[in-house]
Amino acid sequence: CRGSAMDLFGDLRRMNKRQLYYQVLNFAMIVSSALMIWKGLIVVTGSESPIVVVLSGSMEPAFHRGDLLFLTNFHDDPIRAGEIVVFKVEGRDIPIVHRVIKVHEKGNGNIKFLTKGDNNEVDDRGLYKEGQNWLEKKDVVGRARGFLPYVGMVTIIMNDYPKFKYALLAVMGAYVLLKRES
Numbered sequence: 001c002r003g004s005a006m007d008l009f010g011d012l013r014r015m016n017k018r019q020l021y022y023q024v025l026n027f028a029m030i031v032s033s034a035l036m037i038w039k040g041l042i043v044v045t046g047s048e049s050p051i052v053v054v055l056s057g058s059m060e061p062a063f064h065r066g067d068l069l070f071l072t073n074f075h076d077d078p079i080r081a082g083e084i085v086v087f088k089v090e091g092r093d094i095p096i097v098h099r100v101i102k103v104h105e106k107g108n109g110n111i112k113f114l115t116k117g118d119n120n121e122v123d124d125r126g127l128y129k130e131g132q133n134w135l136e137k138k139d140v141v142g143r144a145r146g147f148l149p150y151v152g153m154v155t156i157i158m159n160d161y162p163k164f165k166y167a168l169l170a171v172m173g174a175y176v177l178l179k180r181e182s
Helices: 002-014 017-045 153-160 162-178
Strands: 051-053 068-072 084-087 096-105 111-116 140-148
Touching: 017 068, 017 162, 153 162
Parallel strands: none
Antiparallel strands: 051 068, 068 140, 084 096, 084 140, 096 111
């Protein structure tokens, strides 16, 4: 590992300023392209977070920890019982992926609904903010439309082991900055 780090720094020293600026601009272009793709997905899907990772086993057997979910959130689509939604609760940073088990529709168009994890014994009222018994459309981040099994395990590993995350980001950044095009 030490020899490869020395090779990277050796490559950096051998670059002239023009090559170094070119590599930095390449890196900035990759980062900005990723951000533009993410913002484009937000616009197309109508969801503030078009891709989420399942972080717990509460939805097994439908989804497992580490599954990557693709979401949409078109406000014209009515929420129905049986649908899997991702919602945010006030006071919690991480969105929750659970199934809608009951829906109450009022004549004025207001919809309230109750959720539950497939693998949980009780509904989610204990997860909602204090005094809240039902979710509303404003709480929904998106609805599951598809998934890739276990692809999100990389995200879980990086969150569980922050040193691994920073090491991986450093190696990837160094590779992009130091790789020369032939």
